[in-house]
Amino acid sequence: MINVSFWNILWTVVNLLALFIFFKIFFFKPIANIIAKRQEEADEIFKAAEDKEAAADEKARQYDEKLAEAEQEKKEILSEARKSADAQYQQIINDAKANASEIKTAAATEANREKNQIIASAKKEIANIIVDATTKVVGGQTGAEVDSSLFDEFIDKAGE
Amino acid sequence: MSSSLAEKLIEELNCETVFTIHLGSLEIPVMESVVVTWIVMAVLVLIAIFLTRDLKTQNISKRQAFAELVYEKLTGIVGGMLGEEGKIYTGYLTTVLIYIGLSNIIGLFGFKSPTKDLNVTAALAIMSIVLVEFAGIYQNGVRKWLHKFTEPVAIVTPFNILDVFTRPLSLCMRLFGNVLGAFVIMELLKIVCPPVIPAVFSLYFDLFDGLLQAYVFVFLTSLYIKEAVE
Numbered sequence: 001m002i003n004v005s006f007w008n009i010l011w012t013v014v015n016l017l018a019l020f021i022f023f024k025i026f027f028f029k030p031i032a033n034i035i036a037k038r039q040e041e042a043d044e045i046f047k048a049a050e051d052k053e054a055a056a057d058e059k060a061r062q063y064d065e066k067l068a069e070a071e072q073e074k075k076e077i078l079s080e081a082r083k084s085a086d087a088q089y090q091q092i093i094n095d096a097k098a099n100a101s102e103i104k105t106a107a108a109t110e111a112n113r114e115k116n117q118i119i120a121s122a123k124k125e126i127a128n129i130i131v132d133a134t135t136k137v138v139g140g141q142t143g144a145e146v147d148s149s150l151f152d153e154f155i156d157k158a159g160e
Numbered sequence: 161m162s163s164s165l166a167e168k169l170i171e172e173l174n175c176e177t178v179f180t181i182h183l184g185s186l187e188i189p190v191m192e193s194v195v196v197t198w199i200v201m202a203v204l205v206l207i208a209i210f211l212t213r214d215l216k217t218q219n220i221s222k223r224q225a226f227a228e229l230v231y232e233k234l235t236g237i238v239g240g241m242l243g244e245e246g247k248i249y250t251g252y253l254t255t256v257l258i259y260i261g262l263s264n265i266i267g268l269f270g271f272k273s274p275t276k277d278l279n280v281t282a283a284l285a286i287m288s289i290v291l292v293e294f295a296g297i298y299q300n301g302v303r304k305w306l307h308k309f310t311e312p313v314a315i316v317t318p319f320n321i322l323d324v325f326t327r328p329l330s331l332c333m334r335l336f337g338n339v340l341g342a343f344v345i346m347e348l349l350k351i352v353c354p355p356v357i358p359a360v361f362s363l364y365f366d367l368f369d370g371l372l373q374a375y376v377f378v379f380l381t382s383l384y385i386k387e388a389v390e
Contacts, residue, residue, distance in 0.1 A: 005279050011194040012274075012283035019201045020255045027208035028251050030215055031231040034224075038217040 127151060169347055173276065173340070193277035200262050200274065234258070241382040245389040249295060249382070256284065257378040264339060264370025268362070275339045275373075278332070285332035288381040289324060296388030308388075331380060338373045342366065 130151055178195050181188040211227035220228070238257060239250045260275060267273045274280045296305045309320040342365035349358040 003278075004282065005189070005191065007189050008191050008194060008277065008279035009283040009286070011190065012197065012280045013287060015194065015197045015201060016256070016259065016283070016287060019204065019259055020252050022201070022205045023208060023255045023258070024251055026205060027212060027227075027231070028235075028254070030212040031228055034215040034217060035228065035231075041217050 130154060165347075165351060169344065172272070172343070172347065191277065191279070192272055193274040193280050196266065196271045197259075197263070197274045197280070199271065200259065200266060204258060204262060238378060238382060241379055241386070243386045243389075245299060246295065246382065246385045249291060249385055252291065253378050253382055253385075256288075256381070257374050260284070260335070260374035260377055261371050264374060265367055267343065267370075268366050273339055273343070273370075275335055276343060278336050281332045281336040281339075282328075284335070284377065285328035288331055288377075288384070289328040292327070292381065292384040292388050293324065295385045299389040305388075327380075327384060331377060335373055335377050338369060342369050 134150060176192050177189040178192055179190050181190060211223060211230075213223075215224055215227075234254045234257060235250050238253045239247055242249055242253065263274045263280075265273075267276075293305075296308065300308070310317050311320075346358060346362060346365050349361055
């Protein structure tokens with residue numbers, strides 16, 4: 001019971017060390033390894049999920065960018081169209097204006113011409129009438145020069 | 161009656177030499193406690209091998225879940241007591257915890273507890289103090305380790321040196337005394353009032369006290385280590 005035996009102590013020390021080594025090999029190491037391995041796997045899965053999330057974010061960002069681009073393009077096209085429509089409108093208006101003024105000018109010229117023509121022909125007619133009348137009144141004694149002076153006189157008086 | 165009881169107790173307490181190994185002129189006795197230790201070791205190693213067969217990382221079996229639980233709990237308890245700097249000694253102290261625990265309760269299965277042999281507890285205590293001093297030297301170097309004997313004031317140096325001897329002595333005697341005391345009380349109870357009351361007390365003395373003493377031993381050792389590596 002209480003007799004100290006060197007061999008017994010030595011045996012126990014050896015036994016304990018042996019048990020420690022056995023436990024290390026058969027219990028601590030395998031379980032620690034498997035736990036570390038599981039941690040590693042979990043980390044990997046976590047990392048993969050993170051990567052996927054980052055990729056999804058990147059894609060969403062790209063889509064947003066594209067959408068913004070499309071929006072911008074749409075705006076540009078619209079403004080371009082508006083600009084060209086404006087230009088065309090202006091062009092048409094201008095054309096119409098030019099046309100109208102041309103027509104107006106032509107009409108005025110024509111009217112003027114016609115008026116002059118009418119006036120000229122009226123003059124001629126009136127002169128003829130007067131000549132006729134005068135001839136009739138005066139008779140055929142007076143020469144042509146007299147006629148003409150008479151006519152001019154008449155015209156002048158009539159013009160006053 | 162009393163003499164036969166005493167004889168029985170002494171017979172139970174005596175650690176007999178089971179066989180002797182002859183190594184040349186050297187005679188190495190193998191005592192009962194050593195043989196029982198071998199049995200304890202065999203049981204523990206077989207359980208360990210059984211528990212750690214085909215370990216997986218996913219879809220683990222109940223066996224593996226239990227093994228991991230035991231591992232996590234035990235190393236958690238011991239590692240927690242040792243602190244961050246003493247973590248490397250977790251393996252050894254966990255082994256000691258399991259060994260003393262099973263040794264203390266193996267009496268329930270009809271074996272003589274190895275811890276009832278003073279030599280076993282002495283060996284455990286010697287290894288503990290060697291580990292404590294080794295940890296101190298390993299962590300701080302010889303100079304600082306020597307200097308620690310004079311801390312906190314120089315006058316306590318003799319007591320600190322004495323500590324190196326009293327600590328293992330108290331560890332050894334505490335474990336031995338508890339196991340011996342529990343055993344003697346149980347034997348007396350078995351004789352005085354069989355059969356129900358001893359069963360109840362056996363729960364305390366054989367199971368609870370046995371495991372508690374294992375814990376106390378490891379707790380104190382880790383406390384000393386923690387102090388040494390600081």
